[in-house]
Amino acid sequence: MSEISLTINGKQVKGERGDTILKVCERSDIYVPTLCHYGGVHEVGTCRMCVVEVQGGRALTTACTTPAEDGMIVKTESDAIQSLRRATLELLFSERNHYCMFCEASGDCELQALAYRHGMDSVRYPNLYPKMELDTSHPYLALDQNRCVLCRRCVRVCAELVGAHSLGMRERGIETLLAADGGEPLSASSCVSCGACVQVCPTGALFDRRSAYRGREKDCTTVKSSCPECALGCAVELVARSGQVLRVEGDVESPENGGLLCRRGRYESLNGHRERVLQPLVRKGGELASASWDEALAALRAGIEAAAAAGGAGAVAAVASARASNEALAALRGYFQQKLDSPNVGAIGAAASPDGYPAATLQDIRQADLIILAGEDAGANHQVVEFAVSQAVEQHGAALIVVGSAARRLQKQACVVVPAGSDEVARALATLTAAGSESLKRIACAERAVFVVGAPVTAVPQALAAAAQSARDGWPRVLALAPKGNSRGAAQAGLNGGASVAKGVKAAFIMAGDDTEMLDRFLPQRDEIGFLAVQASYRSPLVEMADVVLPAPVWTEKAGTMVNAQGREVSLRPAVAPPAGVRDEADVLAALSQ
Amino acid sequence: MAVEIAATGSGAPSESQVGAILAKHPAERSALIPILQEVQAKLGYLPEEAMCQVAEALGVPEANVYGVASFYAQFRFAPIGRKQVHVCRGTACHVGGAPKILAEVKERLGIGEGESTPDREYSLETVACIGCCALAPCAVVDGKVEAKLTPKKVRELFQGVQR
Ligand code: SF4
């Protein structure tokens, strides 16, 4: 890449060929106001805020869309520029309803900030204030057209980063409106509820329903953590105020998910009305009753140790969710494996990484020239992977082969689809190497092949991987999806993913934490297990049947580490303190071992 | 594609007509406008299912098909009535009371601009100028110019219209 040099505001600055004027300014820390510009998606140049003066040019030009050229002389501030920017702002304000005091974004709004910065104290144009509807059909996000400045950030992010293409503009001129699909309410559209559009909207047009009007950024704390909802462990920022998590945002600084999250991570883990377990419970005279921590731990120890004394170590079992942190799993092993010598310690959802090939990152997927997606609706529970696959196909023309099933849009983007039921996927995957097949041709000429495999497939057949072996070192790469946030960490700790408690177990301890799915699967076994202790965040049918219940924090209240599907260690950090009677799982178990 | 994925048809009666139009064009984004024009020529308007079908066939997101269609004034999203009503909103008519005339027509027919009555008898549009400013305010109803309109005349004109 060759270097160019420009004169901006009388200063010599460097850029690279292919940069826009805005990019050069960013590189040299020269401020240019922008509104429609958003890093990572293509420029549209619609807002006109970034106008600058290029010497010799006919008129002011937009810095975000004008290519920088060697020797260019640019001014980013002048009276003419200032007055045009201000007029642009006044037009934006007069076009719809921007009475900031009633807006959810007020204080965090980019339009408002620009107006302050440009000293906009009045609007010279008639206020059009058209009557516009709110779309509140969607459970998690809302659209208020009154605040929309038609910057199209949402449209571009939804199309280019998410690949959903759910948003567009309808009508034209002053009538232009943001629309989902053919003008549907958001809830009835093809929107996949990832929330990316909300995160990038510069105004109060698209907003999060849960956190609306609950605090401006400066009133809130923001903590970087990792989403435990699946094994990708996407980087998140937890926005909290007054002891409550208001919303989960994607961490734009992450090179992996880069601000994107899926519906589960951004919304589902917070929105639900589940009743918390707020204090220890012990069964007394047939009824579960509140107890102190000391009482509950004594009852737990008594129940477990009595079973071990009567039936040996094999009569005791401990099962965790593979969503538990490494620290919690270590403490569980400390008591049950090391102290009590129980052979029955496992973690539901533990899954080892397949050997032999380097793990594919999401960046690898985005840059791949061939992606082979195999599994039962591979990606359905890992939407962020789907987004990366769409980007590779749509933006770099990567070839996609789908074995099994996948989201409809990926099926459409695929050049080869091999439908297969869940018991046939592994076999169907092996057939890709059939001599002379379309797939084999593509596999053989790929330079950067990525396999994304999900249940029931856990590994890539040797022959297939060998076929994809390219001249480039380190390819193919494999991303093996796994069901839980710490599936890899649990497997590395030597815990197996078995789903049931062994026969002959007389006392069991279940570390469920905030994994509600896992508890239900023990319901049919409840009667065979004599003594049952559960460590859980939420009330559930199994909790009601336990002898001892220990309250556990939820993920936004926890510190700890997990190992994600790519073998990378990711961290959980607490955004809020757990409720008063709740103690950290690892601390509680460590205390038992003493 | 090595394996055909069955298209999930909506089963709308216009599906095969739209299919026939699609077959005449390359499945490319650039064919979008000619296809929409032909669909409208055939069906009289652009039903939502037809736009979805076109989107699917061209591999263009539905939001974009709708965006393009709604950008051009020539496309309609509701079926046209047997009798078309064009209310003039040119300067002379405007000054002569066109807003009141339009409001009265809407009231009588029970529909807004770009809509048609449920029995498809009437559809309503506004136009920039009919070209007979001396007769302002005026409208064209079923091909006939109605001159020097008043709300009362409008009421008489549409007497007995079922809303
Ligand atoms: S979007 Fe921004 S400028 Fe508009 S009303 Fe809200 S705070 Fe004010």
Ligand code: SF4
């Ligand atoms: S939530 Fe995601 S899929 Fe839905 S419109 Fe916004 S960006 Fe598109």
Ligand code: SF4
């Ligand atoms: S909704 Fe927000 S992001 Fe989308 S065009 Fe309007 S202002 Fe821009």
Ligand code: FES
């Ligand atoms: S940022 Fe350049 S036109 Fe909007």
